[in-house]
Amino acid sequence: MVDGVLSQGIPYTELTVSDLIFAVVVLLVGFILARIVVSIFRNGLKKTKLPGIVIEFLSRFLVALLYVLVILAFVGALGFAVGSVFLGLSAVIGLILGFGMQDTLTNLTAGIWIATLRPIDRDDYVTINGMFGKVNAVGMMATELITPDNQFITIPNKLVWGSAVINDTRMPLRRARVDVGISYDANLDKAIQVAFDIMKNNSMVLDDPAPAVVTSGLGDSSVNLQLRAWTKNEDVWTVKWDLTSEIFKAYKQEGIEIPYPQMDVNLDKKENV
Structure with a gap:
């Protein structure tokens, strides 16, 4: 009974049920084997000194290659000539590329350059084309x-490779900047000294390079100072948040006014003649 079902032909094809089951x-x-091979490959690369972004790129490239081989094996199990199928796929891909899909090759090439020269690495915080985030992978x-x-x-790889990349993680030291405005009537020297003392008392602020307070500009309603620490x-955002909070509290305690934008409106009342 089972042999009869397995040997039964599938309508409109020369395949039997057993052929289809075997192909599936x-x-x-x-x-499954492809995933196992990729897992072994990735774990082997992790034991080397290769950066994470290169390991991820090579692993994804191997996944794509193995999946193509699996699909070709599936087609072969169905009884089709793998060689002719491969040539047919190549012709289709070539036709697509010829009709304006050259970006695919450009993105692939850019991905190779990114993985090789490493302007960014995995877990780096970067800004690319105005978009900020942590690098998860380069595919x-x-x-x-x-x-x-x-x-x-x-983000397409060609845009990453062809754009200016701001990498916030690459350098070991960073400068935290906090802008604050004080009233024109405030004591400038006292305001600078209070800001400087706040930075000196923060344990995460380094002594070398030394912190500084500069007068960054004269606004419409305030003298603008900038704390540079x-x-x-890894501490840059914590320092920025701490200094912002501490400078507000210290200026309030010392009676140093932090003004807010104001607008004077004068009404000219005319009497009816």
């Missing part, structure tokens, strides 16, 4: 960022 098994086993076609509020951004890269 080949497909499933192939995908074959696109670079993946995750924003601090957990949004997923995909050097710290370790």
Whole structure:
């Protein structure tokens, strides 16, 4: 009974049920083996000194290659000539590229350069094309960022390679900057000294390079100061937040006014003649 079902032909094809089952098994086993091979490959690369972004790029490239081989094996198990299928796919891909899909090759090439020269690395915080986030991976076609509020951004590799990249993580030291305005009637020297003392008393602010307070400009309603404090890269945001909070409290305690924009409106009342 079972042999009869397995040997039964599938309508409109020369395949039998057993041929189809065998092909599906080949497909499933192939995908499972591909994942195992990629996992072994990735773990092996992690034992080397290769950066994470290169490991991820090579692993994704191997995944794509193995999946193509699995699909070709599946097609072969169905009884089709793999060689002719491969040539047909090549012709289709060539036709697509000829009709304006050259960006695919450009993105692939850019991905190779990014993984090789490493202007960015995995877990770096970067700004690319005005988009800020942590680098999740560099794939074959696109670079993946995750924003601090957990949004997923995909940027084509050609845009990453062809744009200015701001890497906030690469340098070991960073300068935290805090802008604050004081009233024109306030004691400027006292305001600068209070700001300087706040930075000196912060344990995360480095003595070398030394912190500084500069007069950055004269606004419409305030004298603008900027606190500049050097710290370790991983502490830069904490230092910025702490200094912002502390300067507000200290100026309030010392009676140094932090003005807000004001507008004077004069009404000219005319009497009816």
